Amino acid sequence: MQALRLGAAPLAFAVLLVAGCGNTMNNPTSQNEQNTGSAFVIGTDAPLASVVSFTATISSMQAIDGNGNYVSLISGTPSIDFARYNGLQTLLDVNSVPADTYTKISVTFSSATIGYLQTSAGSPPTIQTMTAAFTTPTVTVTLANPLVVQQSGPVGVRMDFRLDKSIQVSGGEITGQVNPTLDITAVGPSAPGAYIDEFDTGVVSVNTSGQSFVVQGPHGRQFTVNVNGQTEWDNNESITDLTSTSIVQISGVLDKADSTIDADEVAILSQDGFYAAGQVTYVTTPTPGGAASNFQLYVRGTLPASGDGVTLGQIAQVNLTGNEKFFIYWMHNRFTQFFFNDTTLLPGQHVAVGGSLSGAASADALTVKRVVLRNWGFNGTIVPGSVNTGNGSFQMTVNGFAGLLIPQTVTVYTATGTSWRMGFNNIGDVSGSTNVRVVGLLLEDPTSGDTILLARYVDNLNG
Numbered sequence: 001m002q003a004l005r006l007g008a009a010p011l012a013f014a015v016l017l018v019a020g021c022g023n024t025m026n027n028p029t030s031q032n033e034q035n036t037g038s039a040f041v042i043g044t045d046a047p048l049a050s051v052v053s054f055t056a057t058i059s060s061m062q063a064i065d066g067n068g069n070y071v072s073l074i075s076g077t078p079s080i081d082f083a084r085y086n087g088l089q090t091l092l093d094v095n096s097v098p099a100d101t102y103t104k105i106s107v108t109f110s111s112a113t114i115g116y117l118q119t120s121a122g123s124p125p126t127i128q129t130m131t132a133a134f135t136t137p138t139v140t141v142t143l144a145n146p147l148v149v150q151q152s153g154p155v156g157v158r159m160d161f162r163l164d165k166s167i168q169v170s171g172g173e174i175t176g177q178v179n180p181t182l183d184i185t186a187v188g189p190s191a192p193g194a195y196i197d198e199f200d201t202g203v204v205s206v207n208t209s210g211q212s213f214v215v216q217g218p219h220g221r222q223f224t225v226n227v228n229g230q231t232e233w234d235n236n237e238s239i240t241d242l243t244s245t246s247i248v249q250i251s252g253v254l255d256k257a258d259s260t261i262d263a264d265e266v267a268i269l270s271q272d273g274f275y276a277a278g279q280v281t282y283v284t285t286p287t288p289g290g291a292a293s294n295f296q297l298y299v300r301g302t303l304p305a306s307g308d309g310v311t312l313g314q315i316a317q318v319n320l321t322g323n324e325k326f327f328i329y330w331m332h333n334r335f336t337q338f339f340f341n342d343t344t345l346l347p348g349q350h351v352a353v354g355g356s357l358s359g360a361a362s363a364d365a366l367t368v369k370r371v372v373l374r375n376w377g378f379n380g381t382i383v384p385g386s387v388n389t390g391n392g393s394f395q396m397t398v399n400g401f402a403g404l405l406i407p408q409t410v411t412v413y414t415a416t417g418t419s420w421r422m423g424f425n426n427i428g429d430v431s432g433s434t435n436v437r438v439v440g441l442l443l444e445d446p447t448s449g450d451t452i453l454l455a456r457y458v459d460n461l462n463g
Contacts, residue, residue, distance in 0.1 A: 051083055054163055054167070061073045064105070075095060077110065090199050099149050104141065107140075108139075112131075132176055132178045139180050154189050160183035198249060208239055227266065234329060242268070252265070278297050295345055327340070330375075353370065378402055380435075387431040395411050410453050414427055437459040439457040
């Protein structure tokens with residue numbers, strides 16, 4: 001995948017990779033323990049605008065062959081926030097399963113919680129949490145094209161959890177009932193749906209001469225990441241800057257030969273063993289137009305999992321000293337810091353911050369060394385008559401949680417590297433639509449002060 005540069009920054013689609021493991025029951029290939037192949041699972045969602053989190057525990061995910069034999073595709077019982085990776089794909093696991101042709105996928109959920117935006121007149125919005133109840137905890141889908149697992153290379157399953165169709169609403173209120181609507185397809189490692197847009201993980205060891213490093217993924221699984229002369233490094237860094245306290249973001253593909261990760265892009269999010277990521281909710285600027293002294297961050301992800309009051313689903317204060325490094329994931333030209341720095345922070349931006357928890361001034365305040373602007377999916381409605389096919393732009397009103405943070409109209413810019421999905425083929429299709437999701441980089445135009453969105457993916461949410 002080619003990165004878009006200034007004027008159309010790259011963006012990613014919300015996706016989760018879950019893992020395959022080799023536990024089998026009634027499997028016809030179990031007598032030949034060596035006849036296995038690598039399998040992965042990709043999950044994504046089309047979120048409901050007001051839902052800020054949907055954390056579901058998967059008790060089982062099984063691939064079923066034509067004879068009714070089945071094999072597990074996940075390790076343990078992972079809990080996954082399907083709303084966290086809105087517009088992004090991330091790797092969770094890869095494991096071995098018996099070679100076979102699987103025609104169905106069955107997924108069983110055991111529990112879930114919904115985090116949603118609660119608004120009332122005269123009061124600031126708050127985030128509420130409720131326990132979800134599945135109307136049908138098990139969903140079985142017949143694959144349009146079977147999942148063929150072989151020894152020759154990895155294959156996978158892409159699971160699209162349509163939260164917009166699954167979470168039940170009555171009279172404009174979320175009821176807590178969830179009727180899981182899943183779109184599941186088989187994908188190969190080179191398919192767009194298998195691309196790893198965002199994999200946040202800690203570095204374990206570095207092999208500089210071998211141009212590779214090892215990272216610790218979910219379930220304690222370690223992955224080898226390969227880099228080469230074509231791998232792009234953010235902030236002008238390289239493999240020599242990695243240490244055992246580095247936390248990195250990786251984009252790339254699974255290697256067809258050995259299921260290691262071939263990295264297209266690497267960013268060091270932290271050199272101090274801690275990072276947090278989420279949406280900016282408020283920016284404190286002592287002098288109008290000047291540098292920010294701190295900002296509020298709705299925390300969607302952390303490594304380690306949490307600590308010292310910085311917890312998932314809560315708001316933390318990030319203090320700024322003026323010595324932080326600001327950069328944009330996937331953008332490497334000399335104008336990057338002109339577009340993103342401590343004077344251009346915006347509510348609604350999705351950022352990662354890196355530093356040390358030990359130096360926090362209070363239980364919920366961080367002083368960080370790095371701030372990285374990242375891609376995010378913004379749901380919204382198209383402003384009628386705003387589509388300009390000549391320059392590939394249109395205007396949108398952002399909805400839901402991000403819409404409260406971004407009350408102003410946003411101009412979306414697309415380019416040749418923008419991908420059009422879910423029924424869209426080009427900018428001309430947008431004029432006949434209403435509801436869209438744009439996965440991109442939210443920026444302030446430093447000249448006009450307008451809010452703009454550089455799009456890598458544009459999704460049609462009318463279907």
